[in-house]
Amino acid sequence: MxxxxxxxxxxxxxxxxxxxxxxxxxxxxxxxxxxxxxxxxxxxxxxxxxxxxxxxxxxxxxxxxxxxxxxxGKFHARDRLLARLKLRGDEAVLDVGCGHGLLLIAAAKLLPRGRATGIDLWSQVDQSDNSREATLRNATLEGVAQRVRVRDGDMRKMPFADRSFDATVAHFAIHNVRSREGCREAIREIVRTLNHDGQVAISDLHGVELYADELRKSDMTEVEISGLSFWTFPPARTVTARKPKHPVG
Ligand SMILES: C[S@@+](CC[C@H](N)C(=O)[O-])C[C@H]1O[C@@H](n2cnc3c(N)ncnc32)[C@H](O)[C@@H]1O
CATH class of the missing domain: 1.10.287 (Helix Hairpins)
Structure with a gap:
């Protein structure tokens, strides 16, 4: 059954x-x-x-x-992370390392006129029974399948054109890229695929200082790191940032 x-x-x-x-x-x-x-x-x-x-x-x-x-706990963490974005409802949102669609699907519910896209390479070590089928099944069960897209891919080299998204989120995903340079590559990809004036919110159990540093180097503005949240274990912090309205330089 x-x-x-x-x-x-x-x-x-x-x-x-x-x-x-x-x-x-x-x-x-x-x-x-x-x-x-x-x-x-x-x-x-x-x-x-x-x-x-x-x-x-x-x-x-x-x-x-x-x-x-x-x-x-991660459902509370998800709601707090998405609340930071203050979405209007017509945006294109990317969930990096979406897994079973925790943020992807919750974002889609906030986007009656928009769409949510997830990207993942479906590691079984990082999450149990991880697959695109499981994520799409969740989207169907939650009633948002029409507004959800899922792509197979590596966050260090994403299969999306520049400035494809208005907001990008990642939850407990980027630390799974083992090398520091790999994490920086993922952040640069997030910035590349983000629209002008687009927002980023990344929660992770470690590495947020590194992400913040790369976001600043990539000319992102309003880069801020939250305090520790204990809704998850290990506890996590969230880094938020915004892309300038106009190209820099
Ligand atoms: C701990 S799970 C978190 C999933 C989801 N964001 C959540 O909070 O439930 C980490 C996810 O990151 C994905 N992942 C790990 N390395 C990745 C990479 N290089 N590119 C894309 N996804 C990756 C894993 O497959 C896994 O689905």
Whole structure:
């Protein structure tokens, strides 16, 4: 039977799984080690048993927070990020590294006369069951399929003409490009494909200073970095910027 409710995927599924397994193993091993050492009055080993158990509970907490972030928190983060753009409703919006369409689809709902485009290369490490089909299915289930487009591609070399979009967003996507130069390339592509007076809002768990630096070097104005938001785990910051109304120089 096909799924009838939208599914926006679990972020970093491999990391969540391994942190959870390590946590469970630590908590259980610590429990038994503690029982064994306490009955034998093995002083130093009692300390080790406590350390193993604390490590286990720490990992279980981290895995739970990451899971909760994907299932609940990121929807709040999405709404706050889109609210920053103050969209009129007729814009062309790009979601870079759209995954299952978290921002893409929410943006499309705010664009009765516009359109939302997502680009992704569908990494299974970065998000569970990631595919263009899953994203388009979500768009259909959310009633915005008519206003949503999805392209396969790498954010470092996007298949879009210059100045194609009025606003560009990215959520927990650019840090997945491992090299700093790769992240800078992605930012330059975002600027290239952005219309004059267009806006950018990028949320990420790290790297926002680098993105802000590249945005400034690319002549973007009003470059600002928000404080930490704890709706997601790890917590994230958002960098916003605007392209000048007229070409610089
Ligand atoms: C953690 S997921 C976040 C997805 C979505 N933005 C969200 O918040 O739910 C990161 C996404 O970035 C995509 N991605 C990673 N590297 C990419 C690249 N070089 N070009 C395009 N997309 C990329 C992954 O495939 C994945 O869908």
């Amino acid at each position: 096909s799924r009838q409710t939208p599914d926006y995927g679990l972020d970093a599924p491999v990391a969540v799984r391994w942190i959870f397994i390590a946590g469970l193993a630590g908590a259980i091993a610590g429990f038994f080690l503690l029982r064994w050492t306490v009955t034998r009055h093995a002083g130093l080993l009692v300390g080790l048993a406590y350390a193993v158990q604390i490590f286990g509970f720490f990992c279980l907490t981290v895995a739970s927070l990451m899971f909760a972030s994907s299932r609940f």
